[in-house]
Every structure is written in C-alpha cells, then in structure tokens.
Amino acid sequence: MTTTSERISEPLTRQMSKRVSQSVFDGSRLRVMLLVDVYDGAQPEFLAAYEKLCSQVASVPGHVSDQLCQSIENPSQWLITSEWESAPPFLDWVNSEEHVQMVRPLHSCVRSTRSLRFHIVRETGIVTSPDDVTRRLQTAPRIGDGKIRHALTFTVKRGSEETVAKLLANYAAPKAQVDENTRLCRTSLFMHGNRVVRAIEVEGDLLAALRHVSRQPEVRAVEEAINPYLEEERDFNDPEATRIFFALAAVPAVHHVTSDQECPEAERLALYYPARPGRGMQLARLLAEQDELAADDPNSPVCGSTIFQRDEVVVRLIDVRGGLEADPVLALGLPGSPQAAELATLVDGATIGADGSALKGEDLVRFLTLARMDLVTDRVSAPQA
DSSP states (O other), rough: OHHHHHHSSSSSOOOOOTTEEEEESSSEEEEEEEEEEOOOOOHHHHHHHHHHHHHHHHTTTTTTEEEEOOOSSSSTEEEEEESSSOOOOOOOHHTHHHHHHHEEEEEEEEEEOOOOOHHOOOSSSSSTHHHHHHSOOOSSSSOSSEEEEEEEEEEOOOOOOOHHHHHHHHOOOOOOOOOSSSSEEEEEEETTEEEEEEEEEEOHHHHHHHHHHOOOHHHHHHHHHHHGBSSSSSOTTTTHEEEEEEEHEEEEEEEEEEOOOOOTTTTTEEEEOOTTOOOOHHHHHHHHHHHHHHHTTTTSSSEEEEEEETEEEEEEEESSOOOGGGGGGTTTTTOOOOHHHHHHHBEEEETTTTGGGGGGGGGGHHHHHBBBBEEEEEEEOOOOO
8 A cells, every 4th residue: 555655755747758758757647537328217226336335435535536427417427536656556456357357347337437547747726836837747748649558468378379479460451441530440460478468559549440350250250269268268249248348358559659760661579578567557667767768869760668567467569670589689678787786576487488598688688589479460551542
C-alpha cells in the first residue's frame, strides 16, 4: 500500500521528448471515464454493484476519487468518472485479474460499456496547495499520428508451437475498413516459445476494430482451430467468457516514440522482456526512457518503438534499420552498462533461458537472441484511397 508520504515524494511531471506521442510515464494525473448503458429496470442492481465496487476501489494505491453520474435525458445511461495520481497505478489495477473479478457483478446489469482514459493537461478551480498544478498536470499536449496501438497475448500448450504458428500465418486477412471512421492499419503477430503476441494499429475506434476482427468468418475459423492448443480454455460462444478472455489477454501500449529518420526499409521486430514479479511497470519505464534518448540519436538503428506491458509481460515492438545484430546495444535500448545492470535486476532471465552473463554488456548479443520473438505474420493495409 502506498502511504501519503510516499506519494508526496513522487517525482514531478517530467518533460518528454516531442517525439513521444504516447506515454503513461510523465507523472501527470489521470482521468478515467466509463460510459455505461444499463438494462431497463436494472438501475437498483447496478447501483448496489457500484457501491460495493466503489468501497473496494477506494483502497487501491493511487486512487484519488470517483463520481457516479446519471443522464438527465436517459436514465439508462450512466457515467463513472475516477481520478488517479498517475496512469501506472491505474493500469496495474485495471489490468489485474482482481479487477476482472471485481467488476463481474456490473456486467449482469449493463448492455454495454466504454472506457476512456485521459491525462489532465489543464484545469480551473481552487488549488489546495501550490504543488498541485506543477506536479500533476501534463506539461504539453502530445502530437500523435492518429493510430491506436494495442496487443493481445495468450499461451499455447508446449509442443504445439509449430502447429499454432502455421494456423496463425495462413488465415485470410479481414477487411481493413471497419466503418467510415475506423480502419485496421497493421497487424503483426509474433511468438516466443509458447507465448503468442498479436499487435495491431488502428485508426478510429479500437473496440469497433476488435469486434470487427473477431466476427470475421475466416478469423473465427482460425481461432476455433487453435482452441485445442490453448493453455487456458476459451469459449467464443459465451459472451461473458469472451469478454473475460479479451480482458485478460489485453496488453496495452504504455509508450510510443518515433525518430526523425526516414526508414522505408525498416524491419519490424519484437523483443520479449519477462519481468520479475511486480516489476513489469518499472521494466517498461526503463525501456521507454532509453527509447526516448535513442530517438534523439541519429546513429540509433531504431526508427520507432512501442512498449506493451501487462503484469510481468513486457514486449518491445521496434522498427529497425539494418537488423538487430548491426548494433545490439542500441537495438536493445541499452546505451551503457548501468542500464544493462538495471535491466538485469528487473528481467526474469530464467523465463527466456538467460543466465546473469547474458544480461551483461559483454554478452548482449546472446540476450538479444534469447529475447527476440519469431515473426509469424506482418500485414500492412493499403492506405485508404
């Protein structure tokens, strides 16, 4: 549990590189909004479920406050807002299995939900102390490229990896255009041992894109084909089971940065950094900070980097000039031995077969080999005419 004194000692919001279009690590406060459409007549049950959830959330480290609002136009529409000290504690909580189980009673009362998450950039009102504004507001708006980045991960039974890879590589791509506002831009699928990671880039509405993909007959056929090989069973004919599967499989993007380099021939690669228990967010932060520095280095082979993190799963998706082996230190995002030493304290080397020497500067090539994920498929949609 984070104490008041520990929260006060947290660093002020920090200035990030202008090349960072997405990050949860700037220290600014977070506003979360959950739009809810409640079944007719289920408002009392919904309110009771919210009251129980609210009392549980109040004890979560990093939680500041929340509000429950009901529409003045449609009593079936509700809005739950919450404020958090910063994004990392919220993500630690919302991505936990504890949260998935905590919100289950709500789903029997609601027709649909939509979650929106925002860093607070500016605000007006009474300031209770001079420090409130300087340390909790995002210092400047970010300029993005209009894409939402997201990943899903799951594991398959040992010994089935080759079969699963063939199934996942040989499906017909779904139509890129979801609706007039949403479009699938790129899907990259990797494996590391028995772990599968699917990273997607979307313009528009992420949930609409995920629903669109999951409903395509060719995709459903492949998903059904790999079901017998999954370590955790799933049933896409059960809406509640499907919702829980996607909730637990989600690996959000926590940082994205691009360099000023023109990289038309860059190769898309992925590296898997399994974290030690409870160190996933810290590991993701280390990699994000190093990639920020690399974006300003004209000698870096990395043209762009996205860090995905959930619990102990950390994946670094990178676009690289000349391949990883051209400069393994820079490709790994480790400009020096201090960063490599810190990485060694955060990575669970045994998970990828690495001993201590593979995390030291003199053996980074070996660590690179162990962390590198196998590319199954990488599909880029043609730009819309």
